[in-house]
Amino acid sequence: MISILDEDFSQLNEFLHRLQPTQLLILVDENTHEYCLPRLLGNLETEIPFEIIEIEAGEEMKTLETAAQLWEILTEFETDRKALMINLGGGVLTDLGGFIASTYKRGIPFINIPTTLLGMCDASIGGKTGIDHQFLKNIIGTFANPEQIFVFPKFLETLPFEELRSGFAEMLKHGLIIDEKHWNDLISIKNLTPQSVFPFIETSMKIKQKVVEQDFTEQNIRKTLNFGHTIGHALESLFLLQGKPIMHGEAVALGMICETRISMLHGLISEETSNTIISHLRQFFPDIDTKQFSVEEILSLMRNDKKNSHGTINFSLLTGIGNSAYNCSVDAEHINKSLHYYQNLP
Numbered sequence: 001m002i003s004i005l006d007e008d009f010s011q012l013n014e015f016l017h018r019l020q021p022t023q024l025l026i027l028v029d030e031n032t033h034e035y036c037l038p039r040l041l042g043n044l045e046t047e048i049p050f051e052i053i054e055i056e057a058g059e060e061m062k063t064l065e066t067a068a069q070l071w072e073i074l075t076e077f078e079t080d081r082k083a084l085m086i087n088l089g090g091g092v093l094t095d096l097g098g099f100i101a102s103t104y105k106r107g108i109p110f111i112n113i114p115t116t117l118l119g120m121c122d123a124s125i126g127g128k129t130g131i132d133h134q135f136l137k138n139i140i141g142t143f144a145n146p147e148q149i150f151v152f153p154k155f156l157e158t159l160p161f162e163e164l165r166s167g168f169a170e171m172l173k174h175g176l177i178i179d180e181k182h183w184n185d186l187i188s189i190k191n192l193t194p195q196s197v198f199p200f201i202e203t204s205m206k207i208k209q210k211v212v213e214q215d216f217t218e219q220n221i222r223k224t225l226n227f228g229h230t231i232g233h234a235l236e237s238l239f240l241l242q243g244k245p246i247m248h249g250e251a252v253a254l255g256m257i258c259e260t261r262i263s264m265l266h267g268l269i270s271e272e273t274s275n276t277i278i279s280h281l282r283q284f285f286p287d288i289d290t291k292q293f294s295v296e297e298i299l300s301l302m303r304n305d306k307k308n309s310h311g312t313i314n315f316s317l318l319t320g321i322g323n324s325a326y327n328c329s330v331d332a333e334h335i336n337k338s339l340h341y342y343q344n345l346p
């Protein structure tokens with residue numbers, strides 16, 4: 001269940017009162033500790049003992065090393081199965097925290113309180129938890145739903161613009177794959193701010209929730225939520241490997257441009273539609289220099305994409321604005337062409 005709330009923490013307090021966990025484990029990163037935790041603690045009305053666990057911020061923390069440290073901390077706290085983990089942060093935090101909670105003692109309950117736009121519209125919903133390994137994105141993980149998701153859009157007030165834009169990429173993706181009106185609403189935004197995006201958060205959350213309800217373990221339609229991610233994840237991994245991470249949403253925007261072009265190369269959309277989509281995406285997202293990576297390097301990461309089967313690289317592609325298909329096998333030539341196209345955009 002998802003609740004979108006203003007400054008009203010009563011639903012969260014009532015939830016804690018009902019659940020009566022033995023202990024609260026509040027997972028934060030350095031930024032959500034500073035910007036979000038005071039608001040949460042200032043509004044919590046509970047006698048339940050709590051511990052605050054802080055990690056450094058960033059994708060580099062979504063690793064087995066951090067996971068091992070967190071499992072160790074829980075054993076030091078003698079955390080039992082009736083404790084509740086509260087993930088207060090963006091997608092890195094909720095992916096990692098959900099993974100820890102779903103594996104520690106074979107699973108303890110957790111809730112997500114997303115504090116980034118990306119977290120609110122995407123990462124906190126749908127139960128994909130995980131960590132990166134050998135620079136492969138989310139390669140180890142579980143499907144595990146939080147008990148509840150509490151969304152306080154006011155947390156966006158302290159979010160840097162680039163992070164807001166990163167979350168906006170996933171919202172645009174929701175429009176492109178499923179809902180033309182949502183796409184049109186989003187591209188009409190002239191000045192991206194928490195206020196301008198606020199009216200559209202709920203639609204994005206609902207789109208994601210509806211897809212996930214139909215296909216929790218990603219056997220079919222959920223794959224459409226991965227549009228932009230086959231190429232996006234490969235490049236995100238390569239930048240991470242270089243020690244120069246790019247934001248997930250930036251990588252997805254780049255991936256969506258290439259994969260829109262592939263949709264056209266496959267005859268699924270017209271060149272005109274492809275150009276329209278790409279020019280809107282480029283209006284929001286600056287181009288990223290990918291010339292430093294060889295196609296072979298990119299392809300080798302894509303060969304580990306979770307949507308693949310029987311040795312083929314499977315993409316989710318667009319069949320129109322607001323329509324998509326999954327399990328589209330794409331060969332190296334088309335992937336290469338799309339990357340070349342991106343690298344040579346005027």
Ligand SMILES: NC(=O)c1ccc[n+]([C@@H]2O[C@H](COP(=O)([O-])OP(=O)(O)OC[C@H]3O[C@@H](n4cnc5c(N)ncnc54)[C@H](O)[C@@H]3O)[C@@H](O)[C@H]2O)c1
Nearest residue numbers: 031035057090091092093115116118123128155158159248
């Ligand atoms: N599980 C899923 O379904 C899913 C969906 C999309 C993305 N993801 C994952 O989510 C991650 C990206 O998430 P993200 O973009 O939220 O990154 P993030 O969690 O790293 O947050 C981005 C930055 O914003 C800071 N921050 C968070 N809230 C803040 C606030 N209110 N004010 C100021 N600073 C704040 C963080 O400390 C961090 O530095 C990636 O690892 C991606 O793979 C998962």
Ligand SMILES: O=C(O)C(=O)C[C@@H](O)[C@H](O)[C@H](O)COP(=O)(O)O
Nearest residue numbers: 122126128137138222225226229306
């Ligand atoms: O929830 C999903 O399903 C998605 O694909 C949403 C994506 O935005 C998200 O980045 C997800 O973590 C990607 O999953 P992965 O299975 O490709 O690692």
Ligand SMILES: [Zn+2]
Nearest residue numbers: 170229248252
């Ligand atoms: Zn994503």
